[in-house]
Amino acid sequence: MRQRFWLLQAACLGIAVLWSSLAEAQTENWPRWRGPRNDGTSTETGIASKWSKTENVKWRLELPGPAPSTPIIWQDRIFLASAEGSSLVFLCANTSGKVLWKNTLGSGNYEIRRDESNAASPSPSTDGKNVWVKLGTGLLACYDFNGKEVWKSDLQERYKPFSMYHGMSSSPLLEGDRLYLQLLHSNEQIVLALDKATGREIWKHARQTDAREESMHSYASPLLYRFNNQEFLITHGADYVVAHDLKDGREIWRCGGLNPPSNYNLYFRFVASPVASPGLVVVPSAKNGPVLGINPKGAKGDLTSSTTNYHWKLADSTPDVPSPLIHNGLVYLCRENGVLICLDAKTGDQYYMERTHNQRHRASPVYADGKIYLTATDGTVTVVKAGKQFEIMAQNTVEERLSASPAISGGTLYLRSYNALYAIGGK
Numbered sequence: 001m002r003q004r005f006w007l008l009q010a011a012c013l014g015i016a017v018l019w020s021s022l023a024e025a026q027t028e029n030w031p032r033w034r035g036p037r038n039d040g041t042s043t044e045t046g047i048a049s050k051w052s053k054t055e056n057v058k059w060r061l062e063l064p065g066p067a068p069s070t071p072i073i074w075q076d077r078i079f080l081a082s083a084e085g086s087s088l089v090f091l092c093a094n095t096s097g098k099v100l101w102k103n104t105l106g107s108g109n110y111e112i113r114r115d116e117s118n119a120a121s122p123s124p125s126t127d128g129k130n131v132w133v134k135l136g137t138g139l140l141a142c143y144d145f146n147g148k149e150v151w152k153s154d155l156q157e158r159y160k161p162f163s164m165y166h167g168m169s170s171s172p173l174l175e176g177d178r179l180y181l182q183l184l185h186s187n188e189q190i191v192l193a194l195d196k197a198t199g200r201e202i203w204k205h206a207r208q209t210d211a212r213e214e215s216m217h218s219y220a221s222p223l224l225y226r227f228n229n230q231e232f233l234i235t236h237g238a239d240y241v242v243a244h245d246l247k248d249g250r251e252i253w254r255c256g257g258l259n260p261p262s263n264y265n266l267y268f269r270f271v272a273s274p275v276a277s278p279g280l281v282v283v284p285s286a287k288n289g290p291v292l293g294i295n296p297k298g299a300k301g302d303l304t305s306s307t308t309n310y311h312w313k314l315a316d317s318t319p320d321v322p323s324p325l326i327h328n329g330l331v332y333l334c335r336e337n338g339v340l341i342c343l344d345a346k347t348g349d350q351y352y353m354e355r356t357h358n359q360r361h362r363a364s365p366v367y368a369d370g371k372i373y374l375t376a377t378d379g380t381v382t383v384v385k386a387g388k389q390f391e392i393m394a395q396n397t398v399e400e401r402l403s404a405s406p407a408i409s410g411g412t413l414y415l416r417s418y419n420a421l422y423a424i425g426g427k
Contacts, residue, residue: 030073030407030414033123033171034364038223039275040325042368042408048425049371049383050394058412058423059097064089066418067120068362068403069171073414074126077145080416081120081133083109088120090133092147095410097423101147108137112166116362116377117403121169122221125179132174132196134181136167140199151199155181160188164217165269171221173233178202184209184218184237191222191235191249205249209238213266215259220273220323227278230296234281237270241283243296255294255303258285272364273323280311280345282331284318291318291333293348312348317341323364325372327386334365334374340384352390356382363405368413375402379417398422 027044034040048056065083072079077100078093086109091102109119119136126132130150134140138156143149155162162168163186173180179194189209193202209216218237225232225243232252233244239259243252259268265287272284283292293311294303303309317333325332326345333341338358342351356374363375371393372384379398385391400417407414412426 027410029075030409031127032072032125032174033070033221033405034323040323040364040366041327042366044408044411045369046411047369047371047408048413051396051424053398056425058426061093061097061421063420066118068117069120070123070405071407071414071416071421072124072126073407073409074128079124079126079131080421081124081135083118083120088135088137090143093421103143103147105135105139105141106137110167117167117169119167121167122171125172125174127174132172132179134172136169138162138168142196142199153199155183159183159190163187165214166219169219173222173224175224180222180233182218182222182235182237184216186216189216189238191244193249203249205244207235207242209240211238215239215266215268217269219269219271223274223276225276225281225296234274236274236283239268241274243299253299253301253303255283255292257304258290271321272319275324275326277326277345282324282326284324286318286320288316289318290315311346314348321362325365325367327367330388332365332372334361336361338374338376340374342388351388354390356384356392357395362403366406366408368408373406375406377401377403381415
């Protein structure tokens with residue numbers, strides 16, 4: 001009898017370990033602004049589609065101040081930058097909603113457009129060992145998971161002072177042993193590759209442009225294209241999207257036509273970032289301008305007038321701030337007024353153009369579990385069924401201002417409002 005008891009207990013333990021292993025295998029970290037593939041998609045399932053300020057909320061963590069930067073998650077750790085009055089802080093919480101540490105990074109916080117944004121706009125990145133944070137003040141720093149500083153640098157002292165209307169909000173791209181940055185403003189147009197371990201400069205590329213006035217300013221973030229035996233860095237701003245060689249930053253190709261010279265707009269700054277899938281780079285612009293579906297295969301030089309390097313072009317209807325989303329052969333464009341456009345990724349043919357929620361949208365859309373999550377600044381998140389047919393599955397609100405893009409990890413949807421961090425639903 002006792003032997004049976006021990007056998008049963010061992011079997012139960014084995015099943016528990018198996019379920020734990022399966023859960024860990026299905027859990028996907030969210031290590032940067034647009035997730036593990038830098039495209040806003042998650043492979044996790046069981047993600048909540050309905051909640052309120054109190055219903056289906058696992059926990060709510062009050063934050064020291066507002067910021068539009070997206071939280072990042074690695075296993076049981078959550079990292080985010082925030083304003084705290086005139087100061088700027090970086091904090092780490094666990095996935096139970098408890099703050100583990102908080103570091104004050106400095107002062108100099110500023111507000112943009114009636115508190116629409118501030119100096120804590122860029123999102124951090126992590127490789128699971130260290131975490132990197134950049135601020136609109138120019139501070140770039142690396143910390144370990146215990147909050148100990150590894151290195152720190154001031155980009156405005158190291159290079160030229162930022163000169164742009166709405167602050168430096170471009171997030172750094174962490175890939176391999178490098179941090180890639182684009183600093184595109186009136187005083188300087190440069191692209192950088194830094195050693196993530198030390199902050200040492202690996203290369204600097206002076207990016208050429210004929211843009212003028214505010215059109216020189218970019219709030220977009222760099223993107224890595226690595227498909228079909230091709231790899232290059234993509235930067236976006238100052239009227240052009242540009243592909244760079246990863247070895248030295250040299251230009252491989254560029255594409256303009258986004259701000260036509262015949263009707264040049266001096267205030268045509270880029271905020272939305274490109275997104276890529278195999279054989280396709282989707283390039284947004286600004287202010288109801290064009291969207292490009294670029295074919296990067298064999299691309300070299302200036303593609304603006306190319307007849308072979310486009311899958312498709314849209315003359316207008318670009319998202320102004322939310323970045324595009326690609327999933328399962330479809331491209332989703334969320335305009336700032338809540339209109340969602342669904343296109344065929346190969347042809348650019350439109351399946352629908354429908355309004356979701358008539359409020360300003362600043363966050364980028366996220367996909368998970370057959371659903372598209374669209375975040376409006378009034379705190380409403382519209383959940384749309386993924387696919388060629390438009391269907392709103394749910395609309396939820398936390399009744400607090402939202403500008404940060406959602407993050408997903410461990411079956412949980414994380415929403416960062418200007419007041420708090422919410423953990424929604426989940427396994």
